Amino acid sequence: MLKSDINQIKNIDAIEKEYLTNELNAYNQNRIFYDINKLNKYTYLLPVVTNEMIKLLERKEYERVHDFADAVHNLPEFLVTDFWTADNYYKVYIKPYNKKWKDTFLCELKVR
Known part of the structure; x- marks a missing residue:
């Protein structure tokens, strides 16, 4: 539907329209x-992640904020696709963050 909407926009450059359409092609819209x-x-993770980010920002730990954002940026994909298991997501994203920062954030994912 979004591709169709983009194609109907009159005041958008053809190159921009093609770019937007190609970006949408990266995702399997039939899934x-x-x-x-x-x-x-796993929806309990949303406030946990949000509160952790707020805490880090309040403490002005900007390098850690960057690493944390990198560690949780695929959380929505984990929640709504079957691509990631909890253990997989933990190993790929959370474990390296925890190792660097000597933390135990979301360790429960590796055993769920």
Whole structure:
């Protein structure tokens, strides 16, 4: 639907229109999410991640904020696709952050 909407915009440059359409092609728009149980199981992460980010920003730990944002940037994809398991997501994103900062953030993901 978004591609269709973009194509109907009159005051957008053709190159920009093509760029936007190509960017959307990177995502499989036919993919349907069926695992509501996974979403229910892990939505608790949203306020946990948000509160951690706020805490780091308040302490002005900007290098750590950068690393933390890098560690959690794919959290929405983890929540709504079957591409990531909790253990996989932990190993790829959270574990390196924890190792660098000697932290235990979201360690429960590796055993869920």
